[in-house]
Amino acid sequence: MKAKLLPVLYLAPVLAVLGLLLSMPSEASEGARSGLALCAGVVVPSLLPFLILSGLAAALGLPELLSRAGAPLLARLGIPPEAAAPLLLGLTGGYPVGASALAQLVRGGRMTPETAGDALPWCNNTGPGFIVGFTGAAVFGSVQAGMMLYLCHAAAAFALAFCGRKRRKAGAFPLGNAPDRSLAEALPACIQTAAISMLTICAYVVFFSVLTALLRSAGVLSALAAGLSARLGLELRSAYALLNGLLELSGGIGALRGAAPTPGNAALAAFLLGFGGLSVHCQTLYAVSGTKIKCARHFAGRIVHGLCSALLAFGVFSLLTPPQI
Numbered sequence: 001m002k003a004k005l006l007p008v009l010y011l012a013p014v015l016a017v018l019g020l021l022l023s024m025p026s027e028a029s030e031g032a033r034s035g036l037a038l039c040a041g042v043v044v045p046s047l048l049p050f051l052i053l054s055g056l057a058a059a060l061g062l063p064e065l066l067s068r069a070g071a072p073l074l075a076r077l078g079i080p081p082e083a084a085a086p087l088l089l090g091l092t093g094g095y096p097v098g099a100s101a102l103a104q105l106v107r108g109g110r111m112t113p114e115t116a117g118d119a120l121p122w123c124n125n126t127g128p129g130f131i132v133g134f135t136g137a138a139v140f141g142s143v144q145a146g147m148m149l150y151l152c153h154a155a156a157a158f159a160l161a162f163c164g165r166k167r168r169k170a171g172a173f174p175l176g177n178a179p180d181r182s183l184a185e186a187l188p189a190c191i192q193t194a195a196i197s198m199l200t201i202c203a204y205v206v207f208f209s210v211l212t213a214l215l216r217s218a219g220v221l222s223a224l225a226a227g228l229s230a231r232l233g234l235e236l237r238s239a240y241a242l243l244n245g246l247l248e249l250s251g252g253i254g255a256l257r258g259a260a261p262t263p264g265n266a267a268l269a270a271f272l273l274g275f276g277g278l279s280v281h282c283q284t285l286y287a288v289s290g291t292k293i294k295c296a297r298h299f300a301g302r303i304v305h306g307l308c309s310a311l312l313a314f315g316v317f318s319l320l321t322p323p324q325i
Helices: 002-023 025-059 062-069 071-077 081-093 097-107 113-123 128-139 143-163 183-217 220-232 236-247 249-254 263-275 277-287 296-319
Strands: none
Touching (some): 002 025, 025 081, 025 097, 025 183, 062 081, 081 097, 081 143, 097 113, 097 277, 113 296, 143 296, 183 277, 220 236, 236 277, 249 263, 249 277, 263 296, 277 296
């Protein structure tokens, strides 16, 4: 009986969204335009170069170089040496560069899917361009606030890695040999792979922008935000930003535009940046597809990362008040 009900349960929300799409075509088109503008203005400029460079770095032996050069320090931090490059790329490139870097190591036989799945929650992160440039400068009107949020975000990633060190088996991230490949061979392949990944990521961004626009126009998000605000005592704007951010990160952060960087607002932004939203989770699933990397820990890890980031941000912003520009 349960098996017969599952298709119905899966199909019901799809049909509901399809009904909204047919009944509100102009709102859907506006959501698609907003998603495309986000891709052109933020996602592609900030992400495509890092997708290409992360592929080149993996192909030319950066993981092996970092694992050997930083092994003693990484061991103290609880970070397996082989995961150093994906962590670095994830913290500088943003979602889903870290996941893509791990997947490339697995595909090259230089990391097992099990160990890559363990590293995925703390290697896949929001980049400084989005946190400092968009969240800090554009949303909160303070570059310093963005820098403080980024430091909290990075600290939470290191904390996740450190807390999980005892669970890892010794030698789980073996030090492999750097691949023997020239730049001329690696560059065309990396550009092609990055272009395909970029197109797929933009498709996710546009889809979730349309979905958010439809739910917003139908009054679903407003009703849920009002209920959440009443139950949890949140400001209505904060509840609305939270619900938006659970679906699509940029929409949730953008809903805080003009808000002061108070400890509460900073904690909410930090949680959304750490969690990433369902759009980011879908992008991550695509990035690791075909590698047998299990993403079960990634979803739970993103929740823990978001909560840890929120606690750090609340404490830091309670002690320091960033100037607004």
